[in-house]
Amino acid sequence: QKEVEQDPGPLSVPEGAIVSLNCTYSNSAFQYFMWYRQYSRKGPELLMYTYSSGNKEDGRFTAQVDKSSKYISLFIRDSQPSDSATYLCAMSLLNKLTFGTGTQLKVEL
């Protein structure tokens, strides 16, 4: 079993839709939970991080962590074509990151 599971997609949604991206994990010792966005031929960029169960909002993005279920989500409201990218979840333990496989998202006009 992988430590972090993420559906690779691809996920295609119309512009303006709410997007839900999810990851599950098996290691309850993970300390921080992150979402990165990666455009084609670019390095990942940090979107959001959190360390406790609950919701964290930043503009159109909401990160949700449920430690009891070992489940994290990223919601994107009012999705735009510029949101089309691969979204990677990641978790850290002792300053080392473990990544999901990434979900490829396409927002269509």
Add this chain to the structure above:
Amino acid sequence: GAVVSQHPSWVICKSGTSVKIECRSLDFQATTMFWYRQFPKQSLMLMATSNEGSKATYEQGVEKDKFLINHASLTLSTLTVTSAHPEDSSFYICSGGAGQASYGYTFGSGTRLTVV
């Protein structure tokens, strides 16, 4: 913001040759650099952690004699794939930082290595 410049962005080499990948921190001093590799449709896997001026720490299963990491200055870290074989073909990416939590590190843009 912090920028890590990674070169080359892609490289094709013959089996048995060596390839060097460079990561430079342009506007900050990267005391620590992480090196990852990613196979298609798989997650980024941490290969090694390098700290400026000291030997790299390799993850279990990563051959240190094959993947040579040098971090001789605060702005430059290199990964050399020695005696490359087709199974080394992959996407290699670095991320660098200084003191902050690793999730805040800046990633390079990656290097796609193809060994023929």
